[in-house]
Amino acid sequence: MVAKKVSLKSIIGGGYGRFWNFRGRYRVVKGGRGSKKSATTALWYIINLMKYPLANLLVVRQVHQTHKDSTYAQLKWAAHRLGVSHLWDFKLSPLEIVYRPTGQKILFRGLDDPLKITSITVDVGYLCWAWFEEAFQIRNEDDFDKVDMSIRGALPEGLWKQLTVTFNPWSEKHWLKKRFFDEPNPDVLALTTTYQCNEFLGPDDIKLFEWMRANRPRRYRVEGLGEWGIAEGVIYDNWEEKEFDWREIAKRPGISSAFGLDFGYTADPTAFIATLIDHERKEIYIFDEHYQKAMLNNQIAEMIRYKGYAKEKIIADSAEPKSIEEIRRCGISRIREATKGKDSILNGIQYLQQFKIYVHPKCVNTIVELSNYIWDNKNGTFINKPVDDYNHLMDALRYAVTSNKQQSGSPVGQVSGQTVAAQITW
Structure with missing residues (x-):
């Protein structure tokens, strides 16, 4: 040698x-x-x-x-x-x-x-x-x-x-x-x-x-300086990481699916989340995610198509109607704007807090955000306002689940005549 x-x-x-x-x-x-x-x-x-x-x-x-x-x-x-x-x-x-x-x-x-x-x-x-x-x-x-x-x-x-x-x-x-x-x-x-x-x-x-x-000084302390993330004032304490087979969950009567999308580009990531909701048991199962910066709208559409969700109803941030329209023209026909109004963030948080949330271990970024999404702090006292950080998947989750609030949702087992199981690969 x-x-x-x-x-x-x-x-x-x-x-x-x-x-x-x-x-x-x-x-x-x-x-x-x-x-x-x-x-x-x-x-x-x-x-x-x-x-x-x-x-x-x-x-x-x-x-x-x-x-x-x-x-x-x-x-x-x-x-x-x-x-x-x-x-x-x-x-x-x-x-x-x-x-x-x-x-x-x-x-x-x-x-x-x-x-x-x-x-x-x-x-x-x-x-x-x-x-x-x-x-x-x-x-x-x-x-x-x-x-x-x-x-x-x-x-x-x-x-x-x-x-x-x-x-x-x-x-x-x-x-x-x-x-x-x-x-x-x-x-x-x-x-x-x-x-x-x-x-x-x-x-x-x-x-x-x-x-x-x-x-983003709080994010900088963790992602820049390697300091421990502070867990005080966490917004969601009703979740746990859990191995589960979404196919088995999907067989339950009354289960509905909900998908959310939050836009980002240079500094913030585009965040996509896929969930199953059991309204009777008050349970949410988060089984897929996407988290990536610098995505163009055609790339977002391709990601959704690749994951097998092109025919699903997807609720996206209404702040970007142009992006929603571009993604729709790329074949994601059921993408819709999230409904926003006064106190919609707080109302959405309160609604999500009523559920037990299970997160599949593959959804790493969701776990990170759930661990770091906290209430703001003024002079040592937490106030009724979230910190604007670690909230991209949290916003996507809120869009998805609150849009499902008044309906049972599309049956999880059927997407345009094909089963979800046939479309999604892990």
Whole structure:
């Protein structure tokens, strides 16, 4: 094999020296957006798997399906960035990455399939490292512990067991804060990183963070500076994250569907939400979402069509009638304006508070907004007005559900003669 020299400093940059050299059991990094925590972690694993020929890596997310476009793509990028991608096999079925010279593996698992987590074996060497990406999505600490306990057994000299945990700190009530940040432990490296240590950002990226600091100071503290999201004054405490099969929920008598859309572009995302409503039991099931900046109207229409909702009634923000008309002309014929009036926001919130809301784990952005959508605070006292932040999916949810208020809605099982099950792919 021909040796290849690369400059790690030019590829990795600064700000992660302690992370790079720590050998304790837990490396935990909370950080804002653009803090290069995931990129640095991926680079570390590619380099060190090549350096230690008996090591193997398990990569874990809450939902297995989310790996392909996140951790798998990030590790593939890291191999390319280091100029060693020709030494790795990137497999899609099953999803895994194999180091050709030795047969070492990077395995991908989701906590939504616990049996596959507890029965992992490797052909070469030892399973000694695990990476929990977007760990905020792991709401149940016991799920983390099961994987933690699976990284066990004696190792040869020179190897060590280690779990790396990376996440955005959306809520201070998450178990990660107490376990890794509030109780000092010599076997834990707990770091907070920000975009300010990422020398690879462009001027436009920095400009966006500066805009956020001036216009969305609360969001800037979390997404810019990596500080914990404050959970006091949360508007909705009537929700929980829950695995469910929307197809089974849809079979209930009287279930109706409701879809909402809130527009955004440069600073704010376009937010789309899909729900099932059980009026008799007072339950709402949020089973799909879309959350993306810089979407043109034709792209929004294509997204709705791709997801299988083109024939559904979709309630959109009435502040943009031109956008609604353009989307309608793109074939989303049943899109309608939301009805607004005096106190419509408060009335909609009060109506939603009457329901128990269940959110599927795949709806990550909905979970983030529900955790951070709070009442405004004046001089230490909460007032009857929401903070204008973390509210894009919340507005879309309000449009969808309140429009369904006086009607049973279209039967969930039927969309233009086809079943929803036939249209929606997960």
